[in-house]
Amino acid sequence: MKVSWFILSIIVISFLTLVLYSCVFSEEDKGQILTILNKGQTLPIKTGNFFMVVLNNPGSGGYIVQDPPEFDPQVLNLLKMESRASKNSNLDGNFGEIVWTFQASKQGDSHIKIKAIRPWEKNKKSIEIFEATIMVSK
Secondary structure, eight states, X not given: OHHHHHHHHHHHHHHXXXXXHHHHSOHHHHOEEEOGGGTTOEEXXXXXXXXXXXXXXXXXXXXXXXXXXXXXXXXXXXXXXXXXXXXXXXXXXXXXXXXXXXXXXXXXXXXXXXXXXXXXXXXXXXXXXXXXXXXXXX
């Protein structure tokens, strides 16, 4: 009997959280999530809306991501960059993911380029791990 109340309370709390989230944020405000599958694409977004770029951390190859990424600060605002631990941390070479959260601040176009380097390779250029064009409209 105690277990069923516990399960019921989890279901009710989850449902209320979803309802509250849906009421506070419109579909557009929730934002798009860009991944490596969006590399090289041109993506539209409306002024004021949010989007995230989520990529695997390239640390297994000895790379570190250059911070901040290249973008037009007149068009986009980088709100935060965070590293997230892997959900399956028992896999060798899995360094989790890196998430950049942006807000479209002004109408226009901005390229986003995310590069990585190996710090000990002084004479080598960085590698581009993600690039996309964001078209911000009203």
